[in-house]
Amino acid sequence: MLYQRVVPEKMNIRRPRAVIVLVASGILFCLCYLQIVKKVIKINIESLVLRNTVDSNPDAWWTSVLCKGKTNETFKKIVLPLLMRDITPGLDNNVFLVESACKSTPTYRAWCAVESFARENPKAEVWYVMTTSAVNNTNGLPGRLLDHYPNLHVVSADLDMVFNNTLLEEFFTSGAWYRNTPWPMIQISDLLRVLLVWRYGGFYSDTDTVCLKSISPLKNVIVTSTGDRNHIANGVFHFTNRHEFITFIMSTMTKMYSPRAWGSMGPNTFNRCTREYCKLPNLQSLFPKEREDPIKCGNITVLPEYYLLPYPWNQYRKIFREGGWKNFIATHKKTYAIHAYGKVNGGMLIKVGSNSIYEGASRTFCPISYFHATANSSVF
Template structure:
């Protein structure tokens, strides 16, 4: 491409304008030969270019990239989840499509509050799972249509080769399940105080039952590798299972029965009805009261010490300074994770060096995030 300017034209446009014309022309040439330059120059030239590589060899088909000035078209479910988000600007993001492992070696996390970043406590949870399960893919599903480019903790997480940052497509995830119509009608958001929790309870079932693997809440911090070769659920007390962590292969009988029970008995008005109580109804339908059994058909039902070693009524124990060393020494040898009960502890953080349970656990199991922050 050749550019010719007469002397009169040069005087008219001035030197500064000529420089910009040359820059734009060169960029057009590059765009014609290198498709990668289109992604870079998609950003507003008045703003700094943000590295969207995210340390991963993702193809353009796998990666959703938005410029800081693009207009985001929200799905109907996003309009509900993100209704309280007041930020008007958008940020560069590089999120991938959900591509579960056919082998079932999946660990799913789902951020369903439309957060565009992660606090350090949640990032610590994801790192701990990635470290203890190097042969599993950790899928971090985000419902926000964009991710803050200033959230260095997400950068830390996706530096792990087995962590994928996923742009959650809720409609697609439910499409292959019995909950498709339930979701399409936005039932989870109707006549309820807890739309996020209703959706979350259903979404975790759809993920695990379709693709196989482990689901963990974003306040379930892993201390040891989780059991990987059998279906399991945990219980927070002897007669009450909990759905904050579980593992099933795809199309397991428990999934079929749980979907059916969910649709038959769904209520958006009762806290826990579509989560822990749902698991209890299905298990007791097959095996009677759970208080004194450790297995229902082929499903292991863990003792509370395994992943709920501290009852929710004592959640403050995780944050008490000086109590960490004693707990680490006396905890059950069966404990492989701890549930931080975010419903109660969302405003609590870990202070480096205070020797609380969470301080010591985080330092040992999410050292990258721990080192990157002062308070978790």
């Protein structure tokens, strides 16, 4: 039998269309999945950057808000001790001033406020609490003040640590205080001042002030801020550690918070709490007409404005008027401090030798700061 050899033709292998579609779909799914995973990882990383608390890390999440736009300047600096880690205040014998805008170089007027409280209250511990980790000592002023006043402490605050285990912790960590508001520094300052006084007890003052005499007689006090006495200030106050009124303030602040309303957690909260605490229809009913003495309300005292705020904010020009110091010291025997209203005075300059109320007060009660401010300038 004859066999014929059959040579097979070259095979032409073709992939079924269904297989191609399946493979393409799988690749597309994997790409989409990877994109989703990438986004989730990015969100989680951003969340960790904002929320993670590392005690020794100066670049905590909140610095991205308060220190926004700040550059890493090179200057002769003093690295500050960390509040609550390196140094902790005792109870009730304190004066607190706060710098919340992450400034490593405070103004001469801020240093004047700090010095005046340290000078006039030698038996109190004066704390300048800053949100920066170091202070600029190029001109030597901070170092000189620290050397001269043993009761002065310039410290850095880790806000995560300060707010931890308090009524304000959840609000702080939520970041609600900086979202949709033009004034995140104001909001955190309003929170921080109350929290420090609640934790440790003592007196709080803004840094656009000058202390004129010892504030030791002032205990558990708030102050009216206008001649009409229909407003309570949050720029100066005193309370003992965990006083019920300051606890009431803390519990009310976040309920009152309005991101677009300046002072909602500051004066507005103090006004509301005072009315409720004192059971008043309005604040003016606290003071009979022309009354000059403080008013007791439960276990707090409400001071007339001239004790700590002798001029309302809309009369700040009187503080800078030439020759006003001599008359002021003769007529304001009950005044413990003056307030220069830095937020509204537009950085109004003071001429050396003008003897305005502010010039006279700073020359007398913060002499080291005054010397540095005027050493090479006829205005400050």
